[in-house]
Amino acid sequence: MGLKLCLIGYGKMGKMLANLATNYDCTVVSIIDPQQNNYHSEISLQSIGEAEVCIDFSHPSVVLDNIQKVLSYKKNMVVGTTGWFDHLEEVQKMVENSASGLIYGANFSIGMNIFNRLVAEATKAFDRFPDYDVYGLEMHHNQKADSPSGTAIELSKTILANSSHKKTTLFDPAYRKIEPSELHFVSLRAGSIPGTHKVGFDSEADTIELSHCVRSRSALASGALQAAKWIKDRKGFYSFSDMVSSVLC
Ligand SMILES: NC(=O)c1ccc[n+]([C@@H]2O[C@H](COP(=O)([O-])OP(=O)(O)OC[C@H]3O[C@@H](n4cnc5c(N)ncnc54)[C@H](OP(=O)(O)O)[C@@H]3O)[C@@H](O)[C@H]2O)c1
Structure with a gap:
């Protein structure tokens, strides 16, 4: 039967987790979603049942409450829902005071995580050569609700942390000459463009561009399932x- 899971939130991501679970030797034993008939409507010891790990892909407005409840039942948890990172310290304390393990992420794609590390290394290297300037570009379909993407914000933080020249990020049009200390990271929305993030390094002589393009949301679900297996026997x-x-060490 493998790892027994409880899914909290059965929307797009929840359904994808259920479809992919067996590929990762996991079994969904419980689903909690108040809006969907046939599933549990509330988090309780009874609705979590025999699940060993809960995975939350629900809604920013309820995620903190969900975390509190799951921890009170001393269950381990994967949190994929975003929008609560202002409360990271508070949640960290809650986890440390419980006997549980919790893993969270704004982007559960292993490819994007490694891409972010490559961006950090490339920024460090080009930073030593003032001929090179760094830029960012993100492109998504025209139905995306937010702009810039959360991932673009994360990538811009990585660049600023590894550059001695760039101090701030400009996501909007400048309508003027940009300052050397400004990182220009622009957004484009059109048609069905799959989530694409590019970070480039440009000089008079050449351009080097790192690019990550999402082919399917399944990458996010598979990362979350791997995270569930990883957190199963951990506390913290x-x-x-x-x-x-x-894994890399
Ligand atoms: N970390 C990552 O890699 C990653 C990847 C994709 C998405 N996300 C995030 O994960 C969240 C969900 O994304 P999604 O695309 O799956 O959204 P979605 O399709 O809207 O699914 C969310 C589901 O959770 C339900 N829900 C609402 N309140 C709940 C509660 N109290 N308990 C249990 N379920 C509840 C929603 O019901 P209603 O529709 O009726 O409200 C909906 O069915 C978002 O915050 C999104 O930004 C993170």
């Missing part, structure tokens, strides 16, 4: 990046 508070680091 971890990011998805901690998990990837533990």
Whole structure:
């Protein structure tokens, strides 16, 4: 039967997790979603049942409450829902005071996590050569709700952390000459473009571009399932990046 899972939130991601679970030797034993008939409507010891790990892909407005409940039942948890990162310290304390393990991430794609590491290394290298300037570009379909993407914000933080020249990020049009200390990271929305993030390094002589393009949301679900297996026997508070680091070391 493999790892027994409880899915909290049965929307696009929840359904994808259920479809892919067996590929990762996991079995969904419980689904909790108040809006969907045939499933449990509330988190309780009874609705979690015999699940060993809960995976939350629900909604920013309820995720903190969900985390609190799951921890109170001393269950381990994967949190894929975004929009609560202002409360990271508070949740870390909650996890440390419980006997549980929790892993969270804004992007559970292993490819994007490694891409972010490549961007950090490339920024560090080009930073030593002032002929090169760094830029970012993200492109998505025209139905995407937010702009810039959360991933673009993360990538811009990586670039600023590894560059001695860039101090701030400009996501909007400048309508003027940009300052050398500004990183220009632009967004484009059109048609059905799959989530694409590019980071480039440009000089008079050449352009080097790193590019990540999502082919399917299944990459996010498979990362979350791997995170569930990783957190099963751990206690404490971890990011998805901690998990990837533990594999790379
Ligand atoms: N970390 C990552 O890699 C990653 C990847 C994709 C998405 N996300 C994030 O994960 C979240 C869900 O994404 P999605 O695309 O799956 O959204 P979605 O299709 O809207 O699914 C969310 C589901 O959770 C349900 N829900 C709402 N309140 C709930 C509660 N109290 N308990 C249990 N379920 C509840 C929703 O019901 P209603 O529709 O009726 O509200 C909906 O069925 C979002 O925050 C998104 O940004 C993260």
